[in-house]
Amino acid sequence: MKAIILAGGQSERFGKPKAFAQIDSQYFYKRIISVLEATNMFNQIIISTNEDLATQFDYEDIVIDDNQNKGKGPLAGICSVMNLYKNEELFFVISVDTPMITQKAISKLYQFMVEHLIEDQLDVAGFHEQGRPIPTLAFYSPHTLKTMNEALVSDDFSLKNVYSKVKSDWLSVDTIESPDYWYKNINYQQDLDSLQQDILNR
Template sequence: MKAIILAGGHSVRFGKPKAFAEVNGETFYSRVIKTLESTNMFNEIIISTNAQLATQFKYPNVVIDDENHNDKGPLAGIYTIMKQHPEEELFFVVSVDTPMITGKAVSTLYQFLVSHLIEN
C-alpha cells in the first residue's frame, strides 16, 4: 500500500506552508514521513503538493498536483497520485499538518481498514 501525505495547501490562516513548520526542530513533513516509515506498512510514501512548494521538500518522492484540478483542494492531490498508480487499490492518506501522529494510530487505522475489507 502507498501512503500519500497531502501537503499542497495554501495555509492562508497559518501564515506559512504548514509542511515546513517545525516541532522540536523537525519539519512537520519530516515527522509524518518518519512515523509512516517506522510502521513498515507502506511500499511507498508520496508527498502530494503544488508546483510552488515542490522544490522546497528534501524528499525524493514529491508529486505535483494536476493543475487542471487546482480548485479541488486535497482531492486534486489524491486524484493525481491515484491516476499515476492505477495498479494500486488502496492508499493511506494523511495530512501534513498532523506531525504528532503516532505509529500506533497509523497501525490502528490500517488494521481497521484491512478488517473491514475482509468483512465486505
C-alpha cells in the same frame, strides 16, 4: 501500499506553508515521513503538493497536482497520486498539518480496514472525532478513484462528496491510547504554540 502526505494547501490561516513548520526542531513533513517509515507498511511515501512548493522539499517522491485540478483542495492531491498508481491495492492519506500522528494509530486503522474490507467491501476507513469523520486521516481503496474523478468535474470538491457515495466506516479517535493531540490539525500559529506546550507538560 502507498502513503500520501497532503502538502499542497495555501496555509493562509497559519501564515506560511505548514509543511515547513517545526515541532521538536523537525519539519512537519519530515516528522510524518519518519513515522510512516517506522511502520514498515508502505512501499512508497509520496508528498502531494503544488508546483510552487515542490522544490522546497528535501525529498524525492513528489507528485504535483494535475494542471486541470489546481485549487481543488485535498481531493485533487489524492487523485493526482492515485491516477499515477491505479494498480496499488491501498492508499493511506494524511494531511501534513497532523504532525503528531503515531505508528500505533496507523496500525490500528489498518487493522480496522482489513477486518472490514472483505465482509463490508469497505472503500474508505478513517478516524472520526465524536461522529465527525476526518477524511484526511484515512485509508482509501483504488475503487474510490472513479468517484473522486467524478467529484473533481462537479462543483463540489469536498472529500465528503466522495466518502458519502462509497462504502466508508470510521474508527473513533478515542480508541487510540495516546495524548489527544496525535490527530489534531495545526491550523493557526496558536495551535502550534498550544501543541508545544502540551508536549512539554505531558
